[in-house]
Amino acid sequence: xxxxxxxxxxxxxxxxxxxxxxxxxxxxxxxxxxxxxxxxxxxxxxxxxxxxxxxxxxxxxxxxxxxxxxxxxxxxxxxxxxxxxxxxxxxxxxxxxxxxxxxxxxxxxxxxxxxxxxxxxxxxxxxxxxxxxxxxxxxxxxxxxxxxxxxxxxxxxxxxxxxxxxxxxxxxxxxxxxxxxxxxxxxxxxxxxxxxxxxxxxxxxxxxxxxxxxxxxxxxxxxxxxxxxxxxxxxxxxxxxxxxxxxxxxxxxxxxxxxxxxxxxxxxxxxxxxxxxxxxxxxxxxxxxxxxxxxxxxxxxxxxxxxxxxxxxxxxxxxxxxxxxxxxxxxxxxxxxxxxxxxxxxxxxxxxxxxxxxxxxxxxxxxxxxxxxxxxxxxxxxxxxxxxxxxxxxxxxxxxxxxxxxxxxxxxxxxxxxxxxxxxxxxxxxxxxxxxxxxxxxxxxxxxxxxxxxxxxxxxxxxxxxxxxxxxxxxxxxxxxxxxxxxxxxxxxxxxxxxxx
Numbered sequence: 001x002x003x004x005x006x007x008x009x010x011x012x013x014x015x016x017x018x019x020x021x022x023x024x025x026x027x028x029x030x031x032x033x034x035x036x037x038x039x040x041x042x043x044x045x046x047x048x049x050x051x052x053x054x055x056x057x058x059x060x061x062x063x064x065x066x067x068x069x070x071x072x073x074x075x076x077x078x079x080x081x082x083x084x085x086x087x088x089x090x091x092x093x094x095x096x097x098x099x100x101x102x103x104x105x106x107x108x109x110x111x112x113x114x115x116x117x118x119x120x121x122x123x124x125x126x127x128x129x130x131x132x133x134x135x136x137x138x139x140x141x142x143x144x145x146x147x148x149x150x151x152x153x154x155x156x157x158x159x160x161x162x163x164x165x166x167x168x169x170x171x172x173x174x175x176x177x178x179x180x181x182x183x184x185x186x187x188x189x190x191x192x193x194x195x196x197x198x199x200x201x202x203x204x205x206x207x208x209x210x211x212x213x214x215x216x217x218x219x220x221x222x223x224x225x226x227x228x229x230x231x232x233x234x235x236x237x238x239x240x241x242x243x244x245x246x247x248x249x250x251x252x253x254x255x256x257x258x259x260x261x262x263x264x265x266x267x268x269x270x271x272x273x274x275x276x277x278x279x280x281x282x283x284x285x286x287x288x289x290x291x292x293x294x295x296x297x298x299x300x301x302x303x304x305x306x307x308x309x310x311x312x313x314x315x316x317x318x319x320x321x322x323x324x325x326x327x328x329x330x331x332x333x334x335x336x337x338x339x340x341x342x343x344x345x346x347x348x349x350x351x352x353x354x355x356x357x358x359x360x361x362x363x364x365x366x367x368x369x370x371x372x373x374x375x376x377x378x379x380x381x382x383x384x385x386x387x388x389x390x391x392x393x394x395x396x397x398x399x400x401x402x403x404x405x406x407x408x409x410x411x412x413x414x415x416x417x418x419x420x421x422x423x424x425x426x427x428x429x430x431x432x433x434x435x436x437x438x439x440x441x442x443x444x445x446x447x448x449x450x451x452x453x454x455x456x457x458x459x460x461x462x463x464x465x466x467x468x469x470x471x472x473x474x475x476x477x478x479x480x481x482x483x484x485x486x487x488x489x490x491x492x493x494x495x496x497x498x499x500x501x
Contacts, residue, residue, distance in 0.1 A: 017159040022048040022131070023324050025150055025167040027177050029053070029132055031062075031117050032292035032309040033170035037132075038076070038125035039317025042430040045324050048131045048162060050138060050152060052171075056122070062114045064303025068390030070106035071411060072314045075427040075477055081120040085112045091302060093350075093384050094357025095209035095216070096372050100385045105411045105422075107389075109303060117306075136160065141167060141180045141288060148287040165324050168289045168316070170309075175294035183285060187278025187297065188352070190238035192359040194299075195250045195272050196230045202265035204229075204258075209358065215257035216359060226268060231257050234361035238274040245272050275299045275355040279344050283312075283337040291316055296344045298351045301358065302388050308347050311390060312340050318430065318475035322499070327451060329499045339395045350387055397480050398496065399489040402468070404482040409433075409473050410464040414457040423477070426455055432480075432498055433473040441470040442487025447494055448501040472497075 024040055026033045029051035040047040065073075065085075073079055089108035091100040101107045126132060135155030142149045150162045169177030178185060194216075204227065207219040218230040231253045247267040254262050278297040283290050292309030300306075316336045322328035357364055357371070374380045386392035395406040404410075409423045414435075426433050432452040434441050440456045447454065452472075459465040472481040472493050481493035 017161070018154075020048060020133075020160060020162045022046045022162065022164045023166075024048070024320065025050060025148065025162050025164045027138060027150070027167065027169050028171035028292075028294070029122070029134070030170065030172065030292070031114065031121055031306060032313050033168075034118065034121035034125045034130075035310055036168060036170060036291060036313035036317050037130035038121060038128055039313065039430070040321050040324075041125060041128035041130045042076075043318065043321035043325070045321045046129075046131070047125075048133060048164070049125075050136045050150070050162065051132065051134045052137055054135045054155065056115065056118060062117075062300065062303060062306035063111055064306070065110040065112050065117070066303065066307045066389045067100070067102065067104055067106045067108070068393070068408070069307045069310050070110055071104070071408070071424065072311065072477060074105070074422075074424040076124070076430075077428055078120055078124060081123070082110075082112055082116060085110045087111070091385070091388060092209060093302070093371070093375065093388070094354035094368070095211070096357065096368060096375060098375060098384055098388070099381060100389055102382065102385050102389060102391055104391065114306070133160075138171075138176050138180070141177055143286045143288055145286075166287045166289065166320060168291055168320070169294040170290075170292050170313070171294050173293040173297045175290070177288065178280075178290065178294055181285060181288055183290065184281040185278050185297075186281065187348075188276065190274035190276040192232065192236070192355070193238040193272050193274040194230050194232045194359070195245055195253055196228065196270070197247060197250045197267050198226050198228050198269040199247075199262060199265035199267050200226050202227055202262045204260050204262065207258075212257055215253075217254070217258050227265075229254060229262065232359050233257060234359075238276075241272065244270050246270070273300055275352070275359065277348050277352050277355075279341070279348055283341050283344075284334065289316065289320070289336065291340075295340075296348060298348050299355045301351050301354045304347055304351060304388060307390055308344065311343070311393075314476050315340055322451070327448070327499050329496060332497070332499075343393055346387075393478075395478055397478070397493070399481050399493050400483060402479075402482040404464070404468060404471060404479045407479055408477050409471065409479055412463040412465060413460050416455055416457040421457075423473070426453065426457075427473065427475065427477055429453060430475055432475050434470065434494075435473060436470045437465055438469040438485065442483075442485060442490055444487060444491050444494055446491055446500060448498055450501075451498045452494070 023046040026037050026049045029049045037047040087108045089101050091098050136152045138152045140151040148167045152160045207217050210217045215233040221227040247270050251263045280295045291312040323333045397406045434454045436456040469485045474480050480497045
């Protein structure tokens with residue numbers, strides 16, 4: 001699959017300022033912004049992506065997709081476009097080996113370069129009608145109460161004013177929107193850093209979180225012959241930097257920690273990351289919302305950052321679309337902040353714990369020893385694996401108590417008539433799903449047929465759906481209601497999440 005072409009506006013007449021009217025402005029066309037724009041366009045919302053870059057990134061930053069992210073991409077029919085990525089069932093928690101295998105179709109870590117993920121999402125979003133405008137630099141954001149305005153300059157320096165119902169910042173950890181709006185971003189400043197480089201032309205042993213007397217070293221050579229090296233010297237403090245470190249600094253640190261000389265290699269990409277840990281006080285500020293690293297800043301341990309951001313976008317897209325088109329219940333959009341801020345806080349807590357285990361010096365060895373012993377216990381391993389994979393998320397959706405309520409709909413085989421499918425297949429439309437598992441679902445007169453598909457299906461015996469007559473599933477795949485044939489609480493759940501017909 002070829003990457004979709006990036007849009008560059010043609011040069012306008014000199015001095016001709018422009019105004020763009022749209023429904024949602026998405027700032028940032030990385031994977032999170034592209035997924036959000038696609039979710040909006042899938043539901044007929046005009047989404048305009050504003051991107052500072054002039055083309056796709058050539059830097060393969062995040063290369064891991066976890067189980068829950070693979071599931072959500074499956075609900076949009078995008079997995080085939082990723083090709084046949086390798087899967088690594090083994091992960092880690094703070095450098096301690098951890099088997100990530102859990103029940104579900106996509107256990108483990110799927111190794112997909114960010115360039116590929118971005119290309120797939122871009123072609124999908126643009127194919128649905130999203131508008132991508134590259135080479136635009138954002139200068140101001142104003143919430144006018146009834147709408148939002150953004151002031152930018154295109155690649156020619158021509159002023160552009162964008163007007164929309166909402167604006168969503170998906171512009172990364174150094175978010176311009178966050179700076180322009182002054183959004184409160186409390187947390188813990190950086191204390192330690194890890195230097196990282198992709199290097200061609202070196203031949204060193206692969207290392208997986210090797211703790212040496214002087215520091216931590218990681219090396220992994222890919223099939224193309226490029227080696228990614230990461231190094232941290234114990235006790236070294238994070239440095240204030242205006243940009244990426246020089247490769248000479250990476251090579252010198254690598255030499256001090258491992259004794260190996262990599263100065264003869266050719267660096268293809270050099271950067272660093274630190275253990276700064278911050279979370280927005282609120283993900284929603286009126287008509288301005290935040291998703292991905294614009295909402296949370298964390299050390300990229302275990303590939304959780306990209307997955308957290310993609311799941312933000314998946315949660316927000318359907319809620320924002322329903323708000324814009326006027327079909328959403330009044331409080332629906334506020335559930336984005338309530339749900340995803342809680343998930344973000346939990347992920348940042350586990351990442352901070354891992355950073356201490358990973359970058360701490362000899363003083364953390366006793367703790368690492370104890371944790372390694374605990375991970376050998378299945379209940380501990382499964383708990384940590386679910387935390388890292390995003391499979392432990394359970395939202396507070398209200399209604400009668402049920403084991404499935406608020407959790408993701410299990411990926412099970414279903415038979416509808418003569419057709420065998422999965423829950424992911426039934427969510428491809430982007431609408432909600434009222435699924436009857438013991439004949440037709442309970443009758444509810446107020447189900448809006450334009451927002452909820454009603455399907456009767458049979459699940460295989462012994463599945464997690466045994467004993468449940470019906471489930472109401474949100475477009476993001478989480479169960480809003482589950483119960484028996486009497487449908488107790490179903491009408492209230494439909495009204496809360498999908499509104500009236």
